[in-house]
Amino acid sequence: xxxxxxxxxxxxTDAAQxxxxxxxxxxxxxxxLSNEELKAFDKMFGQQMRRSYLWSVWGAAxxxxxxxxxYAFAEFRCFLISLGQERYDxxxxxxxxxxxxxxxxxxxxxxxxxxxxYDLIAGQIYEDRTGQELPFMPSGxxxxxxxxxxxxxxxxxxxxxxxxxxxxx
Numbered sequence: 681x682x683x684x685x686x687x688x689x690x691x692x693t694d695a696a697q698x699x700x701x702x703x704x705x706x707x708x709x710x711x712x713l714s715n716e717e718l719k720a721f722d723k724m725f726g727q728q729m730r731r732s733y734l735w736s737v738w739g740a741a742x743x744x745x746x747x748x749x750x751y752a753f754a755e756f757r758c759f760l761i762s763l764g765q766e767r768y769d770x771x772x773x774x775x776x777x778x779x780x781x782x783x784x785x786x787x788x789x790x791x792x793x794x795x796x797x798y799d800l801i802a803g804q805i806y807e808d809r810t811g812q813e814l815p816f817m818p819s820g821x822x823x824x825x826x827x828x829x830x831x832x833x834x835x836x837x838x839x840x841x842x843x844x845x846x847x848x849x
Contacts, residue, residue: 681720683765689721690798691764696783699795702762707801715806719814722802725761726817729799732757732772733821736839739829740775743836743843744791758798759785779842791847 689709692702710718741747741756760768763781770777784791803814829839837844 755794
């Protein structure tokens with residue numbers, strides 16, 4: 681599996697696409713892959729999850745939604761991956777650039793940048809087919825890389841000026 685193929689599979693049709701239709705679309709695409717291709721896909725997904733396991737990215741999630749758990753942060757990183765390679769790379773390099781996203785998935789009238797279990801779909805398909813689990817790929821180290829963000833308003837506004845303007849706290 682090439683990176684181009686990987687990103688074609690995971691990228692949503694638009695930024696506001698609901699997570700249910702996004703997950704269903706990925707599931708349909710992945711069912712067409714061979715078991716070896718599913719393994720390669722899962723490995724690439726894990727690599728991207730680890731690449732975005734950064735305190736700076738978590739700080740962006742915190743501003744947008746108050747994200748304060750490992751599980752929610754994993755779902756947030758799945759959302760970032762679903763935005764496609766260009767946007768994903770931009771956010772990993774500069775998390776504040778996420779403020780430039782033109783539309784957001786919504787839940788109860790608020791931005792909902794989470795995709796539940798997006799990272800597990802390939803493994804579920806593989807297990808249904810073979811009765812075996814894919815090799816475990818951790819989504820990050822014990823703690824995110826970089827310096828932990830401060831939850832103080834003035835620090836957040838300084839580190840994430842664009843996101844702070846879009847998501848006042």
